[in-house]
Amino acid sequence: MKVLNVVDGSGWTGGVEQALLLCRGLRGLGVDAMLAAHAANPVLGEAEESGVPAFAYDEGKGGLRRASRLVEILGEDYDVVVAHKPGAVRHVLIPRLVRGRRSLLIGVRRVSFAVSPLTIYRFPEKIVAVAENVREVLVKSGIPGGRITVIPSGVDLQRFRPDEEMRRSARMRLGVGERPALLNLAKFVPAQKGQKVLMEAVRSLRDRMDMKLLLAGLETDGEAAREMVRAFGLDAEAVLLGFRRDIPELINASDIFVFPSLPGLDAIAGSVLQAMACGRITVASAVGGIPEYVSDGVNGFLVTPGDPRQLRDAILKAMNLPPQERATMGRKARETVRNRYSTNAMAEDYLRLFRESGAGG
Numbered sequence: 001m002k003v004l005n006v007v008d009g010s011g012w013t014g015g016v017e018q019a020l021l022l023c024r025g026l027r028g029l030g031v032d033a034m035l036a037a038h039a040a041n042p043v044l045g046e047a048e049e050s051g052v053p054a055f056a057y058d059e060g061k062g063g064l065r066r067a068s069r070l071v072e073i074l075g076e077d078y079d080v081v082v083a084h085k086p087g088a089v090r091h092v093l094i095p096r097l098v099r100g101r102r103s104l105l106i107g108v109r110r111v112s113f114a115v116s117p118l119t120i121y122r123f124p125e126k127i128v129a130v131a132e133n134v135r136e137v138l139v140k141s142g143i144p145g146g147r148i149t150v151i152p153s154g155v156d157l158q159r160f161r162p163d164e165e166m167r168r169s170a171r172m173r174l175g176v177g178e179r180p181a182l183l184n185l186a187k188f189v190p191a192q193k194g195q196k197v198l199m200e201a202v203r204s205l206r207d208r209m210d211m212k213l214l215l216a217g218l219e220t221d222g223e224a225a226r227e228m229v230r231a232f233g234l235d236a237e238a239v240l241l242g243f244r245r246d247i248p249e250l251i252n253a254s255d256i257f258v259f260p261s262l263p264g265l266d267a268i269a270g271s272v273l274q275a276m277a278c279g280r281i282t283v284a285s286a287v288g289g290i291p292e293y294v295s296d297g298v299n300g301f302l303v304t305p306g307d308p309r310q311l312r313d314a315i316l317k318a319m320n321l322p323p324q325e326r327a328t329m330g331r332k333a334r335e336t337v338r339n340r341y342s343t344n345a346m347a348e349d350y351l352r353l354f355r356e357s358g359a360g361g
Helices: 014-028 043-050 063-074 086-099 132-140 164-174 195-203 223-231 247-253 270-277 308-319 323-340 343-356
Strands: 002-006 032-037 054-056 080-083 104-109 126-129 148-150 181-185 212-216 238-242 256-259 281-285 301-303
Touching: 002 014, 002 086, 014 032, 014 043, 014 270, 014 343, 032 043, 043 054, 063 086, 080 086, 086 104, 126 132, 126 343, 132 148, 164 247, 181 195, 181 247, 181 270, 195 212, 195 223, 195 308, 212 247, 223 238, 247 270, 256 270, 256 308, 270 281, 270 323, 281 308, 281 323, 301 308
Parallel strands: 002 032, 002 080, 032 054, 080 104, 104 126, 126 148, 181 212, 181 256, 212 238, 256 281, 281 301
Antiparallel strands: none
């Protein structure tokens, strides 16, 4: 079976990473899985290092040149084409029509807000929703439920795992010392990712504990983030790390992973799953598909989005867990990911969908 995964955009995103992980997982199951991306996307280099065949479908050019290249690529007669973003679905439609409908087209939906009646998702034969919450939103938007399959994003359990040596070295490098460390991993977009809510909660905790707040992600080291830190008087507590690739190290260095996202974009929140795979205690907003895998008080804590007092109280509760309860919660968090959200589970679910849909003969 030949499967082509297509990603859109020139930057490294969670969806791009998931496409690469899916390729690797499918290849481990004996599927000839490949990747197509913009020439400028770093995933092409990552794919090469991973042994995944990958192609550029443009060289900074759009329109006819891109379409021509995709026509050429799709001429390889793939059994399945998986388009990992709306833009990717859009890119493959015309080349697919030119070549004739030879392959099963699957569109992946990773966000939990409604689509319009004219959505590009009308065209794929099948749609993968990364959470039940996303499936419900699509159905309410008019997409037939029979075309939608829920397949959660996967986590590389070899890369994301508890590691005490990694923890010690990362904490030393970050200058955390023995202080409790909170980690938020997200692009700095307070209106969506809730960093303002987090800073309000941390400010109210300063009198109770000497802590560090680690902010990592695109633009977390930019001027807007610095201004917000100054406005809340958190210069001594906040460490602004910017975009990082050493995510397993950062997660292991932390004591609590905090995800105060607001309703809208975060359908599954891969960073929360990564933190859980590392056995971290997670305090997360009950948004999107997060309540599908975070069980409050069992393998993490859920809070109402946008409520700094509730977030503060949950962080304090997590910090004050007795060592045995902390260890038990961390173990249950990793078990949750291993049982349902591993890369292998994701690849097996996709392969099952391909076969049930008649792909590959």
